[in-house]
Amino acid sequence: MFISNAYAQTAGAADASMMGNLSTFVPLILMFVVMYFLMIRPQQKRAKEQKAMMDALAKGDEVVTVGGILGRVSRVTDAFVTVEVAPNTEIVVQKSAVTTLLPKGTLKGL
Incomplete structure (x- = not known):
């Protein structure tokens, strides 16, 4: 109920x-x-x-860095790359700073 x-x-x-x-x-x-x-x-x-x-990356490769610097690789180590930007002028950058690998012969004046 x-x-x-x-x-x-x-x-x-x-x-x-x-x-x-x-x-x-x-x-x-x-x-x-x-x-x-x-x-x-x-x-x-x-x-x-x-x-x-x-x-x-190897010696002789032509590259562009993050900062827009164009150059030819002259030496490669584990963490750094030495880039020749002008005759007898080299800079050392980190490998991660290299953004583009250019075709061979792009930098004719270097």
Whole structure:
């Protein structure tokens, strides 16, 4: 008389609520996937190419530094590169300061 009847829910109702919760996270997951392919992955690829270029530096390569200095590599050590910017004028820069490896013959006056 004072106690009402209690009925158990069916399994279908629990699945529907679970799908509702999952569908709220789908746009968020999709946004992270798009961000990975548009921002993170290309940056990792560029970093890998830059590291390979720094490891492949050799004497006689023509390079551009971060500061825009063009020169020919005259000596390479583990962390530093000596760049000849003019006849009898050399500067020492870090390997990470070398941004671009130029094609051979670009610097004809040096």
